[in-house]
Amino acid sequence: VSDATLLVLMSTLSTGLILGAIFALVAAGVTIVYGCVWLPNASNGQFFLLAALVAWSFTDLLGWGSAAATVAVIVLGIVLSLGLEALLIRRLYDVPNRNIAYFVLTLGLTQIMSGIFSLTYGKWSDQFTLPPLVQGITMLGPFPMPNNRLAVLVISFALLAALFLLLRRTSYGRALRAVFQNREAAALRGVNVRGMYKLSFVLGSVIIFLGGVLFALAYSFDLTVAWTMSVTAFAIMIVGGPGSVLGALVVGLVFGFTQAVVSIFASPTAATFSYLAAMLAMLLVKPNGLFNR
Amino acid sequence: MKTLLGTTGGRIGVALALLALALPFVVGDNRFLGFVLGMTLINVLWAAGMNLAYGYVGLMPLMFAGIAGIAGYAMVHLTREGWSFWLATPVAAIGAAVVGVLLGLPSLRLKGFYFTLCSLVIQTVLTLAFIFFPKYTNGDTGLSQIAPPDWFGGQLTGMWLDFVLALIAVGGVVIVALIVRSRLGQRFIAIREDDILAETLGIDVTRNKIIAFFIVSLYAAVGGCFYATYVGFISPRAYDVLVSLNVWLMVAFGGRGTIIGPVIGAAILAPIPYLLQDLQALRDILYGALIILVILALPGGIYGEFLRRRRKGAQADDSAKLADQRV
Numbered sequence A: 001v002s003d004a005t006l007l008v009l010m011s012t013l014s015t016g017l018i019l020g021a022i023f024a025l026v027a028a029g030v031t032i033v034y035g036c037v038w039l040p041n042a043s044n045g046q047f048f049l050l051a052a053l054v055a056w057s058f059t060d061l062l063g064w065g066s067a068a069a070t071v072a073v074i075v076l077g078i079v080l081s082l083g084l085e086a087l088l089i090r091r092l093y094d095v096p097n098r099n100i101a102y103f104v105l106t107l108g109l110t111q112i113m114s115g116i117f118s119l120t121y122g123k124w125s126d127q128f129t130l131p132p133l134v135q136g137i138t139m140l141g142p143f144p145m146p147n148n149r150l151a152v153l154v155i156s157f158a159l160l161a162a163l164f165l166l167l168r169r170t171s172y173g174r175a176l177r178a179v180f181q182n183r184e185a186a187a188l189r190g191v192n193v194r195g196m197y198k199l200s201f202v203l204g205s206v207i208i209f210l211g212g213v214l215f216a217l218a219y220s221f222d223l224t225v226a227w228t229m230s231v232t233a234f235a236i237m238i239v240g241g242p243g244s245v246l247g248a249l250v251v252g253l254v255f256g257f258t259q260a261v262v263s264i265f266a267s268p269t270a271a272t273f274s275y276l277a278a279m280l281a282m283l284l285v286k287p288n289g290l291f292n293r
Numbered sequence B: 001m002k003t004l005l006g007t008t009g010g011r012i013g014v015a016l017a018l019l020a021l022a023l024p025f026v027v028g029d030n031r032f033l034g035f036v037l038g039m040t041l042i043n044v045l046w047a048a049g050m051n052l053a054y055g056y057v058g059l060m061p062l063m064f065a066g067i068a069g070i071a072g073y074a075m076v077h078l079t080r081e082g083w084s085f086w087l088a089t090p091v092a093a094i095g096a097a098v099v100g101v102l103l104g105l106p107s108l109r110l111k112g113f114y115f116t117l118c119s120l121v122i123q124t125v126l127t128l129a130f131i132f133f134p135k136y137t138n139g140d141t142g143l144s145q146i147a148p149p150d151w152f153g154g155q156l157t158g159m160w161l162d163f164v165l166a167l168i169a170v171g172g173v174v175i176v177a178l179i180v181r182s183r184l185g186q187r188f189i190a191i192r193e194d195d196i197l198a199e200t201l202g203i204d205v206t207r208n209k210i211i212a213f214f215i216v217s218l219y220a221a222v223g224g225c226f227y228a229t230y231v232g233f234i235s236p237r238a239y240d241v242l243v244s245l246n247v248w249l250m251v252a253f254g255g256r257g258t259i260i261g262p263v264i265g266a267a268i269l270a271p272i273p274y275l276l277q278d279l280q281a282l283r284d285i286l287y288g289a290l291i292i293l294v295i296l297a298l299p300g301g302i303y304g305e306f307l308r309r310r311r312k313g314a315q316a317d318d319s320a321k322l323a324d325q326r327v
Helices: A003-037 A044-061 A066-087 A098-123 A147-169 A171-181 A183-188 A193-218 A225-240 A245-265 A268-285 B002-006 B008-027 B031-057 B064-080 B085-109 B112-132 B158-181 B183-193 B195-200 B205-231 B241-254 B260-269 B280-297 B301-326
Strands: A137-140 A143-146
Touching: A003 A044, A003 A143, A003 A147, A003 A171, A003 A193, A003 A225, A003 A245, A044 A066, A044 A098, A044 A193, A044 A225, A066 A193, A098 A225, A098 B112, A098 B241, A098 B280, A137 A147, A143 A147, A147 A171, A147 A193, A147 A245, A171 A183, A171 A193, A183 A193, A225 A245, A225 A268, A225 B112, A245 A268, A268 B085, A268 B112, B002 B008, B008 B031, B008 B158, B008 B260, B031 B064, B031 B158, B031 B183, B031 B205, B031 B241, B031 B260, B064 B085, B064 B112, B064 B205, B064 B241, B085 B112, B085 B205, B112 B241, B158 B183, B158 B205, B183 B195, B183 B205, B195 B205, B241 B260, B241 B280, B241 B301, B260 B301
Parallel strands: none
Antiparallel strands: A137 A143
């Protein structure tokens, strides 16, 4: 294998892994909330963008370090999702067909947030870039890998692993999966269902926020990333199976690699097209997804 | 006529229809107000169609604007080939409605959230198609200098075009009202209430949904054609998902499943963007907030809420009368 081919291969591999891990994180956040609360969060892309923009504001306008900004974004994510839960989400917990009500509600939220972003950040700049988390470059054979992206990659996979352990090994995870499978039975066994709804909404939202910050650390971004992320996260959730975290992880990684490979030959929009096609096909053939729980 | 004027809804309906037909002449040559009126009338037509889907069959087709777009672009190309607007519009509308049914066909057996999500995906694909086939759509730049409708050698513009729009809007609402009262409409409502029960009663749910979807697509498409010729400029943004969502909001805010509600919803919400002028972001924020308000606090819309209060009031009157009789 020549050096040039190796370089392309390595670069595709690293992009695919980073994008895949971030897609998987965001999709896991969306799917946890859908599986538990039955809330398909159409504004996940706006949450993602909000996290990235806030991180940018802290670093660029206030001169904070990227690590401090990340912590600030996590805190903001918790506060914001708790506020949304108390203000809006809680009111529909007992509505029978609440998934469509929630879907429309979050579409409204999307419209509000995108309006606010274009009023505020839209005038600021076309492209936003965060300072790197760590400096320097590591040579992987002939391929120069920025330490910053390496750090993002490691953090993303660590988060995914932690999420998986949380759901598999802790009593919160057991209770969450119980609510996924059967609300009434879980309630009878003493699970505080409403408490689980709240906790899951906050957990899912914070994961989406983290995905946004990690993406902003690895790549520069603009306001259209919200829309692309929404489409991608929904496509991953539908193809992987709504409510299936394993499905979100596997399909998220696959889509990340798809994006990395397609971007070499064609525009990233072509990748978005392929997600839409995959989602449409899955909705029509098998609405329960590949990893039906 | 007697039964029409016998109910509050009927009286309000007739009054609104007369108002719509009179307003073009009241506004006259004030082109700014005329334009706001014309756009409102197009939205009334759209809302009537969306109401048939959302209010009476229980479907939320977010590809509504996409179908309007197909018809709009097709109409512009046909008229540029030398066709008359009045021939191009029905041809484009029926063509777009057929495409809409074909696109919607596989998704019609999905329910609730999955149907809505599917229609959102189709809308997104249509928007991307409008952007990435510039040969037909001129991409993001859009098609401009679309001629007004032809009229016996001349052009139909100004006050008289507004009047034609008023006729079409009133006609569209009347047709929905007639459909709802027909056996077809009763089947639609049965499907909305409980499609499994409707199936057991011998109603072919999928077939009726296809019929409904064809009619709804026609409304979207006719509105899309008139939009193009009225504004004189179309771009992918004119037919994107926000337009579908806004028309849905007019129906939900006004009162789904009533004839008058969506008309009121469109009359209140459609003029707002033009009064806000350049502040499109402000409109998005306002509409988004209204969507949340409708979902959380006003599930029946403002007209639905009005009817509910009146019914409650009437019941209170009845019980008061009963109490009087007992004494």
